[in-house]
Amino acid sequence: MSVHPYAGDRIGLATIHAKERAVAPPFRRLMDATVVVAPDLDTDKLGTFSGEVPRPDALVETSLMKAELVFRTMDVDCAVASEGSYGPIDRLPLTPGGMEIMAFVDRKRGMRVVETLATHRTNWRLMSFEAGDPSVSKAVKSLGFPDYGVFVISGSSGDHPVKDLTNLDEVVAAVDREARRSADGKALVVADMRAHRNPMRMKVLRALAWKLARRLATLCPKCGAPGFGHLLSRRGLPCEACGDPTHWIDFEIDGCSCCGHAVVRLRNDGRRTAPRLSCKACRNRSVVSSTASGETTGRTG
Structure with missing residues (x-):
């Protein structure tokens, strides 16, 4: 190689x-x-x-x-x-x-x-508590704390979030403190999404x-530069019934960011037509046909 x-x-x-x-x-x-x-x-x-x-x-x-x-x-x-x-x-x-x-x-x-x-795949959650709420510890544990971090933020001002809390006593104390200083009397506990926490x-x-x-x-087959790969997807896979373009992806375009070389790649699943149910034109024709049939039935009744 x-x-x-x-x-x-x-x-x-x-x-x-x-x-x-x-x-x-x-x-x-x-x-x-x-x-x-x-x-x-x-x-x-x-x-x-x-x-x-x-x-x-x-x-x-x-x-x-x-x-x-x-x-x-x-x-x-x-x-x-x-x-x-x-x-x-x-x-x-x-x-x-x-x-x-x-x-x-x-x-x-x-x-x-x-x-x-x-x-x-995320434990993200935002919860609101008043000072003295006995459910704080259980709720914080449900987020994975202390292996997963949490922020505590005043319900009325997010300027000074409390970070890097290490034990439940610190979390409970922070919730009580932030709730008491908040204009709405509440503190927010939010999952810490920083990667190391x-x-x-x-x-x-x-x-x-x-x-x-x-x-x-993956190297470009033309110039050898790194990074050859997916640039965009083109929609318009034709309907299996009428052949009109649908919102399904028709083909992919792979390319090089350095030299501009690009190639068309067909769908990985091998499909060359889209299901009739995905076709707006076919659905519209079905609605028109059903309406016309109903009107005819009404006139003959």
């Missing part, structure tokens, strides 16, 4: 939350590259899960900003960073979920690669890191 372009390279990682535990193994295994945490970076300046610092932009843009920070403190050509968002799902408000983004920047090649991973999120980041590393390990 030929040596990968990143073999032996140092790749800077922007993190203060031990994400190297998730990112380093696949980069080492698949490309023989060493992931090194960038020194003297405060990634919390680009947003915090506890809410006191808002994210400056959308997830993808923020993850790229974070990766670019690496070059301020390290003399490397490549950098990687991740950004995540967790909370209730819009259409299923009682079901939490998350989205993880991992961005890779190769400034020598002028290349940026971003991979994403949506997940339902959330083993489940660390597993999701590990899965995403493998996805990114596999992408980077």
Whole structure:
């Protein structure tokens, strides 16, 4: 096998939350590259899960900003960073979920690669308590505490979240204190989603890191640059009944971020038509046909 372009390279990682535990193994295994945490970076300046610092932009843009920070403190050509968002799902408000983004920047090649991973694997939850509530300990344990961290936040002001609590007595005391100083008399307990305080999120980041590393390990068949892979999906798979385009994916486009070479890839499942039930045109014709039949029946009755 030929040596990968990143073999032996140092790749800077922007993190203060031990994400190297998730990112380093696949980069080492698949490309023989060493992931090194960038020194003297405060990634919390680009947003915090506890809410006191808002994210400056959308997830993808923020993850790229974070990766670019690496070059301020390290003399490397490549950098990687991740950004995540967790909370209730819009259409299923009682079901939490998350989205993880991992961005890779190769400034020598002028290349940026971003991979994403949506997940339902999370303990994220937000709970509200008044001072003296006897159910705090049991509720916090249900989040996995102390193996999983929690934040305690005043119900009326999120400026000073209480972090890095280590035992139940500290959590109960923080809830009582924050509830009493809150204008609404309540304190919020929120699952800590920082990677080093959330083993489940660390597993999701590990899965995403493998996805990114596999992408980077794939070389462009034309120019040999790393990162050849999925660029976009094109919808419009034809209906099996009428042949009209549907919302189903018809084909994928893989490409190179360096030279622009791209290839069309058919669906992995081999389907070349979409089910009739997925076709808007067929459904509309069925409605029209049913209406017309009903009108005819009404006239003859």
